[in-house]
Amino acid sequence: MAIYDVNQAGDVLRTYTDTSKATKTQVPITKAILYAFLPAGYPHSVTDDYLAYQTFDSLQAFSSSITSLLASRAVLEGLGVGNASSSPTGALILKIIQDTFSRTATILFAHRMGQAIEPECKFYRFLADILNDASQFLDLLTPTLPYLSKLSVMVSASILRSLCGVAANASKASLSAHFAKTGNLAELNAKEASQETIISLFGVLIGTLVVNVVHDKQVVWMLMMILVAVHLVMNYRAVRSVKMRTLNRQRATIVFREWLEHSTILTPLQVSQRENVLRNGRGQLTSKSGDYTGFCQFGSYGDITSWNPRGYQRYIFDHASYFLGIWHHGGNFYMRLALKEGISSPLVAWFDAVNHAYHFDSALKDGLESHYENAGHIGYHSEEDKQAIFHALTAAGWDLETRALETSTPVRVRVGEGKKGVHDSDGKQA
Numbered sequence: 001m002a003i004y005d006v007n008q009a010g011d012v013l014r015t016y017t018d019t020s021k022a023t024k025t026q027v028p029i030t031k032a033i034l035y036a037f038l039p040a041g042y043p044h045s046v047t048d049d050y051l052a053y054q055t056f057d058s059l060q061a062f063s064s065s066i067t068s069l070l071a072s073r074a075v076l077e078g079l080g081v082g083n084a085s086s087s088p089t090g091a092l093i094l095k096i097i098q099d100t101f102s103r104t105a106t107i108l109f110a111h112r113m114g115q116a117i118e119p120e121c122k123f124y125r126f127l128a129d130i131l132n133d134a135s136q137f138l139d140l141l142t143p144t145l146p147y148l149s150k151l152s153v154m155v156s157a158s159i160l161r162s163l164c165g166v167a168a169n170a171s172k173a174s175l176s177a178h179f180a181k182t183g184n185l186a187e188l189n190a191k192e193a194s195q196e197t198i199i200s201l202f203g204v205l206i207g208t209l210v211v212n213v214v215h216d217k218q219v220v221w222m223l224m225m226i227l228v229a230v231h232l233v234m235n236y237r238a239v240r241s242v243k244m245r246t247l248n249r250q251r252a253t254i255v256f257r258e259w260l261e262h263s264t265i266l267t268p269l270q271v272s273q274r275e276n277v278l279r280n281g282r283g284q285l286t287s288k289s290g291d292y293t294g295f296c297q298f299g300s301y302g303d304i305t306s307w308n309p310r311g312y313q314r315y316i317f318d319h320a321s322y323f324l325g326i327w328h329h330g331g332n333f334y335m336r337l338a339l340k341e342g343i344s345s346p347l348v349a350w351f352d353a354v355n356h357a358y359h360f361d362s363a364l365k366d367g368l369e370s371h372y373e374n375a376g377h378i379g380y381h382s383e384e385d386k387q388a389i390f391h392a393l394t395a396a397g398w399d400l401e402t403r404a405l406e407t408s409t410p411v412r413v414r415v416g417e418g419k420k421g422v423h424d425s426d427g428k429q430a
Contacts, residue, residue, distance in 0.1 A: 037195050039180075039188045046188065049243045050179045054192070056238035058199045060129065063231040065203025067224055069211050071139035074220075078142030078150055094154060101155045102162040109166050116280075116407035117167060119248040121174035122239040123280045128168035129235045133228045135160035140224065178244060239277050243268040245397060246404040249283040249296075250275050252347065255393065256354040261288075265392045285335070285357035292360045294333035296353045298346070298406050301338045301413045322349040323413065326356065333360060341412040346405045348386060 003016040039045050079091040117124045138157040142150050172192075180188045214220055245268050247255065254274050258266050266274075283296040304316055304325035312327040312334075323338040335356065337349045356363070394400055403410075 039184055039191050045182045045184050046179045049241055052241035053238050056234045060231045060234035061199045062203045063227045065200045066207040067136050067227045069207035071136035073211050074140045074143055098154055098158040102158040105159040106162040106166055109163050117170040118174045119404035119407050120280050121171040122277050124167040125171035126235055126239050126277055128164045131160045131164040243272040245399040246402045248404040252350050253354055256351050260358050265396045267396050287360035288358050289361050292331050296335035299336045300411045304336050304338050338413050341414045
């Protein structure tokens with residue numbers, strides 16, 4: 001009986017016909033080259049959207065390599081390279097000022113937006129390239145500007161690049177964790193670095209030819225706009241191809257609305273075809289008819305009890321695991337959730353918020369106070385119904401363990417047993 005050595009993909013590496021003799025399987029040269037750039041065990045070691053993402057990501061990296069060379073040449077011209085009257089000290093001071101502002105921006109952006117990047121990684125991955133392209137357009141302006149204007153433009157460009165670096169690196173880490181299936185995150189990142197290296201090398205070679213041939217400013221700007229357009233389209237296609245399995249606000253809203261309307265649980269693939277990459281997930285909600293629109297956010301108990309905008313009616317509900325505040329004025333509504341300490345999953349609270357928004361038409365027809373009093377404060381469905389929904393979500397391929405709903409530092413409310421309360425616009429219990 002023959003015995004075989006196989007890899008993670010099931011490919012035969014060696015064949016043993018007896019205990020002393022082995023025949024090594026010959027791998028075609030093209031396949032061997034691909035193995036140098038793809039994770040071991042591909043395609044079984046990664047998700048099925050990995051190849052599409054990496055293909056588009058490689059194409060956008062190629063065009064970005066060329067535009068970066070054109071932008072770098074403009075910066076060097078702006079710093080006075082080739083001009084005998086330019087001062088090296090002046091160029092050094094410009095560089096120091098740039099670095100100071102860019103590093104400060106890196107720290108502030110990471111502090112302010114760090115926790116929002118993972119839940120909204122597709123949005124921030126695309127945003128990173130918009131910031132990078134904007135910085136390169138600013139770089140093109142530097143040769144023609146006087147010193148002070150040049151300083152402000154170069155500093156602005158460096159800040160945009162630093163924001164791009166934070167957003168790109170953090171979102172890539174989240175996407176890599178999504179692609180890795182067999183605990184191969186480190187190897188996947190290493191292979192992605194190899195892919196970027198070879199693609200960037202080709203881009204630099206082509207870009208070197210371009211910068212030696214193209215010198216006319218109008219042609220440079222036209223070429224930049226074409227390459228940037230290709231860059232953004234490829235990046236958009238890349239993030240659109242990703243089928244995230246975690247439920248952020250937008251994906252959770254799409255899933256819950258579909259269940260409320262058709263009693264159907266959507267898969268990650270179906271949701272990826274519906275979600276809007278350009279929307280950063282503020283939690284936009286609409287009523288069943290679409291006549292009433294609003295959004296929902298997570299916050300603290302004080303956010304619910306203290307905010308009282310003029311002209312809005314306010315209703316506050318005390319659920320077993322959260323407080324829900326609803327504000328209404330005209331065709332707009334606003335909701336805020338304050339989760340109680342020990343809550344098992346924010347998904348339950350978000351489902352109720354989507355449910356309340358969905359029934360907002362009938363709530364207004366009945367009168368908000370009486371409608372919510374009669375409908376109950378747990379979202380029109382029993383806890384058993386909700387558990388059945390969550391089991392169906394897991395069966396459809398959704399990851400309910402990874403928390404992706406809250407985009408800022410989670411706040412929990414510590415409170416004893418309380419009764420449901422409905423408050424009027426003055427905050428008094430009805």
